[in-house]
Amino acid sequence: MSRTMRRKxxxxxxxxxxxxxxxxxxxxxxxxxxxxxxxxxxxxxxxHSDKQVTMGTSAPRWYRRLYDRCRRTRNNRVMKHWLDGKDFDPLFEARHRHGANWSWW
Known part of the structure; x- marks a missing residue:
């Protein structure tokens, strides 16, 4: 559904x-x-053009790299513990395109 129809x-x-x-x-x-x-x-x-101050910029590249690396490390650690035979259900942090941007603001 287009944005125009939603806001009609x-x-x-x-x-x-x-x-x-x-x-x-x-x-x-x-x-x-x-x-x-x-x-x-x-x-x-x-x-109405969706060009707001917060929408026009994102988190710096160094922060996004650091954020993604920390998330990958946590997910790898959970996977390793699960593969080692620990008795728990693995809970992974899903990747989202704007995850680092949301935590930056």
Missing amino acids: NERYEYTWVLKDWDLYIKCGIRVRHDSRSSAGRNAIAIF
């Missing part, structure tokens, strides 16, 4: 989207754009 009749509350975050972070002044102004339409377009 969805109603959004744009209070935090229309907030001028640069001015708020620098000066502490709360300014809210009008949804029909060019700045407001731009903020809404960025919100």
